[in-house]
Amino acid sequence: MIQQTEALSRIRLHLTNVTGAGASQLLLSLLPALERHPGLQISEIHLPDSGSLADYQPVSDAGISKRYKRRLPNALSRIVECLALGHQFDGAAPLLVLGDLPLRCDAPQVVFVQTSHLLRPTQFHLNLAALKFWISRQVFRLNARFAQAFIVQTVVMKAGLAASYPSIADKIHVIAQPVPSWLLEGDQRRSGPRARPGAGFKLFYPAAAYPHKNHKLLANIESTEASVWPIETLVLTLPAQVNPAPHVSWIRCVGFLSPAEMIRTYAEVDGLLFLSTDESYGFPLVEAMFLGLPIVCPDLAYAHALCSDQAIYFDPASISSLHHAVDTLSAKLASGWWPDWTGQISELPKSWDVVADEMIDVVRRMA
Secondary structure (H helix, E strand, C coil): CCCCCCCCCEEEEECCCCCCHHHHHHHHHHHHHHHHCCCCEEEEEEECCCCCCCCCCCCCCCCEEEECCCCCCHHHHHHHHHHCCHHHHCCCCCEEECCCCCCCCCCCEEEECCCHHHCCCCCCCCCHHHHHHHHHHHHHHHHHHHCCEEEECCHHHHHHHHHHCHHHHHHEEECCCCCCHHHHCCCCCCCCCCCCCCCCEEEEECCCCCHHHCHHHHHHCCCCCHHHCCEEEEEECCCHHHCCCCCCCCEEECCCCCHHHHHHHHHHCCEEECCCCCCCCCHHHHHHHHHCCCEEEECCHHHHHHHCCCCEEECCCCHHHHHHHHHHHHHHHHCCCCCCCHHHHHCCCCCHHHHHHHHHHHHHHHC
16 A cells, blocks of 8 residues: 655656666566556656667556657767756656666756666776776766765665765665566465476576676586586576577576566476676565575675575585585475575565655655
């Protein structure tokens, strides 16, 4: 149930740069909840011109949807939009910016920061991706003063953002999110292993082919040792042509999965394998906890913040550590162990309406 807050007559939503699969799925759950918020009119929704959000259809006809046409390469166009063309978003109605970077404009502005790439890295790598992230951090630093507040998903992300940009430390609000709407509406809960005596595990890693998703770790599995892993199938949401370990027979690349296909795959597997070295949240971790599945994930702060002591952790730079973690899962399950995610799930919002209510409350107080 949405709690009533002081009336905020109009708000504008800016998401022109949200094209990634994970962030898009998040907003496909959040946007309808924002539109349903009582006493609030979404007067404008600025959409990207590509990706699954480009064709987003508002649940109400009160606002105006505008697609932001990019005529330059995406990264360059984004810089120009934030630094030189931000004035086009001037106005009295507050902006809720859902795409990480503040805009240089004259309007009350709250920014939802979803990417951990904006955090100061421990070391700088000489490659194109690292250069793009460095430029994004400079844009964020230059434009931070134009935003009245920032929203992140975890206390770990809040600490990292405050350490990277001390000037905004007292402007950061933590609002967690539940699983996507398509999974909340389902009825798949697991309270124990599937009855498959003698079979290896079926594991699932839903992630796109970004470098930080760490699929390359799987390439270190020696073909002569692959048979000793207690895995029957590892499902990756990658195209077959970018299979990181084609010599490993139990790795199956299935490409992008729709929500219905995701639900079906979760129902068929024994647990989640998560490899990512860098996350602001990690939605697959939340999805697996919600479903009651065992989780094997990196021994990193973002994973500990979500999974606490119920996951099985490994060094994300070591294939032998990953092998040991999977063996540990096998042994624990054989002993009758099953994860209890009750405590972790109780800390998450019950619905996306609750998330929308909390976000709008931040906008109301900062505008």
